[in-house]
Amino acid sequence: MEYRLLDKKEINQVILLVDKVAKKHIFNDYDQEGIDSFNQVNQESFYLDRHNLTYVALENDQIVAMATLSNNNHLSLLFVLDSYQHLGIGIKLLEIIDNLVLGDLSVNSGIEAKDFYLKAGFELTDNLIKKDGILYYPMVKKREVKQQFENYDQVIEFINSQKDRVYSLDNFKRYMDDLGNPQLILDCIHIGGTNGKGSTTNYIKEVLKQAGYRVATFTSPALYSRLDIIRINDQFIDDKTMVKYANRYVDLWLKYEISMFEIEVFIAIMYFIENNVDIAIFEVGLGGLLDATNIIKPMLAINTNIGLDHVDYLGHDYQSIALNKAGIVKDGIDYLTGETKPECLEVFKEVCKKHHSQLLQVQPITNIIDGNNVAYRYRNYDIILDTPALYQIKNSALALEALLYLKKHQLISFSDDDLLQGMYNAKWPGRFEMVHINPVIIVDGAHNKEGIDAFYECAKKYDNIKIIFSALRDKDYKHMIEKLLQLTDDITICEFEHVRASTAKDLAKGFEVKIQPDYKQAIKESLHHQGTVFVTGSLYFISKVRNYILNELNG
Numbered sequence: 001m002e003y004r005l006l007d008k009k010e011i012n013q014v015i016l017l018v019d020k021v022a023k024k025h026i027f028n029d030y031d032q033e034g035i036d037s038f039n040q041v042n043q044e045s046f047y048l049d050r051h052n053l054t055y056v057a058l059e060n061d062q063i064v065a066m067a068t069l070s071n072n073n074h075l076s077l078l079f080v081l082d083s084y085q086h087l088g089i090g091i092k093l094l095e096i097i098d099n100l101v102l103g104d105l106s107v108n109s110g111i112e113a114k115d116f117y118l119k120a121g122f123e124l125t126d127n128l129i130k131k132d133g134i135l136y137y138p139m140v141k142k143r144e145v146k147q148q149f150e151n152y153d154q155v156i157e158f159i160n161s162q163k164d165r166v167y168s169l170d171n172f173k174r175y176m177d178d179l180g181n182p183q184l185i186l187d188c189i190h191i192g193g194t195n196g197k198g199s200t201t202n203y204i205k206e207v208l209k210q211a212g213y214r215v216a217t218f219t220s221p222a223l224y225s226r227l228d229i230i231r232i233n234d235q236f237i238d239d240k241t242m243v244k245y246a247n248r249y250v251d252l253w254l255k256y257e258i259s260m261f262e263i264e265v266f267i268a269i270m271y272f273i274e275n276n277v278d279i280a281i282f283e284v285g286l287g288g289l290l291d292a293t294n295i296i297k298p299m300l301a302i303n304t305n306i307g308l309d310h311v312d313y314l315g316h317d318y319q320s321i322a323l324n325k326a327g328i329v330k331d332g333i334d335y336l337t338g339e340t341k342p343e344c345l346e347v348f349k350e351v352c353k354k355h356h357s358q359l360l361q362v363q364p365i366t367n368i369i370d371g372n373n374v375a376y377r378y379r380n381y382d383i384i385l386d387t388p389a390l391y392q393i394k395n396s397a398l399a400l401e402a403l404l405y406l407k408k409h410q411l412i413s414f415s416d417d418d419l420l421q422g423m424y425n426a427k428w429p430g431r432f433e434m435v436h437i438n439p440v441i442i443v444d445g446a447h448n449k450e451g452i453d454a455f456y457e458c459a460k461k462y463d464n465i466k467i468i469f470s471a472l473r474d475k476d477y478k479h480m481i482e483k484l485l486q487l488t489d490d491i492t493i494c495e496f497e498h499v500r501a502s503t504a505k506d507l508a509k510g511f512e513v514k515i516q517p518d519y520k521q522a523i524k525e526s527l528h529h530q531g532t533v534f535v536t537g538s539l540y541f542i543s544k545v546r547n548y549i550l551n552e553l554n555g
Contacts, residue, residue, distance in 0.1 A: 054068040102248050109136055155243055172256075189402065194325075199428045211414035215232070232272070374392065431445060447538050455534075463531060468534070
């Protein structure tokens with residue numbers, strides 16, 4: 001028996017099943033008003049409503065049972081064909097529904113089904129009620145959640161104690177399968193690539209917000225706190241909600257041995273479903289094929305570019321890395337890329353052919369204007385960005401192409417004004433961001449070889465440059481420092497806390513640069529600089545420096 005979410009193409013089949021079972025088992029207890037009321041519910045619009053989550057049981061591709069969870073806490077429908085009753089199918093569907101509910105689960109039971117629900121752990125909350133011609137017993141399955149965590153700090157301590165990353169999706173897939181794969185109800189966009197994932201996510205999100213959509217994003221790494229990786233319309237998930245999810249699901253996390261990142265992806269999925277978002281954008285954490293985000297089924301999969309990063313995990317050449325990152329391609333789901341290297345495109349073509357997907361590419365970008373607000377022309381749109389970072393032209397053009405694709409396929413809708421204003425509104429913290437005025441201090445998370453090369457193209461137009469830099473030890477930091485020395489010989493190497501961080505002395509070895517392990521002291525010393533100060537390198541480093549400047553230095 002297969003249990004899964006209802007596909008939109010199967011709605012009519014479910015309507016007929018519900019009607020057939022209802023006529024035999026519950027309509028005898030209803031008057032005509034009740035029958036009419038029930039039939040008004042059992043319509044296509046009910047199953048398309050985001051507030052209703054319907055699961056089905058199938059045998060030989062035929063639906064034999066169904067259950068619908070409404071408003072995250074109410075079992076509104078549960079029907080099993082007569083020939084499949086008393087086989088545990090209804091109990092299994094109820095178990096799937098129950099696993100998705102944070103608190104108590106309510107149901108309005110028909111007369112005949114009362115004993116079934118009592119045996120399943122429900123309690124009567126009132127006597128038989130008649131409303132709108134429908135007779136039912138109000139019942140509830142109370143949940144006593146053990147409060148293992150009292151606050152957010154305890155949750156983070158627990159999450160950090162779990163396996164960092166597991167380069168296998170076996171446990172997480174099994175976990176989500178047993179939960180009924182609720183992630184499949186989300187309308188998603190999946191964004192992978194070496195650099196620019198966060199920026200591309202941000203441009204898409206801002207246009208959709210401008211068009212009135214409720215947009216969820218899952219991005220990494222965190223810039224402010226661990227809460228900021230999960231957002232809805234830019235609002236972080238709050239610490240109380242994290243505690244709520246942790247207390248509800250911690251036993252299952254331990255049972256299935258899912259990793260730290262998988263836990264965060266799961267929380268994001270459940271939070272987005274609970275809040276009925278219109279669109280969820282998931283940024284790949286690492287690679288693609290075995291990344292925890294790869295359990296979603298997107299409307300469109302996107303690759304920003306391919307660089308030689310995380311080579312110990314993804315491969316030591318462009319083709320190997322491209323193959324791993326193309327692992328997010330799903331059957332029949334098109335793949336859009338901003339990559340241009342022939343060896344990568346050949347890999348993408350083969351993967352897309354295998355999955356019957358179309359490989360899409362960004363079109364030529366023209367009329368580029370450099371300045372405090374870079375501008376360009378793409379297709380028939382004259383785009384102005386609120387940034388001096390030239391590299392954001394490629395990221396925003398990729399986002400624009402994705403938006404046009406989704407609009408063309410009637411998956412979203414927006415006006416030209418929404419597009420132009422959304423593109424201009426988009427600001428991504430930590431990417432060529434000015435965080436101090438006198439002197440001008442700009443932070444930019446150029447965390448790898450390709451990132452530094454892009455940063456160089458943006459920074460070379462500035463005069464009298466001072467650079468503060470740090471990187472993870474597994475990056476090509478020698479190339480990064482060599483590139484920075486082409487901008488200035490005034491470079492200070494710092495340190496920061498991270499399991500993969502290096503000492504300033506090791507980073508600086510072989511280069512004529514200054515060493516100041518304490519980044520706070522390096523920033524204080526830079527305040528007397530007559531020119532532009534750039535802080536660049538690891539995103540983790542940028543996050544710490546940025547928070548220090550904005551929250552302590554600027555006051």
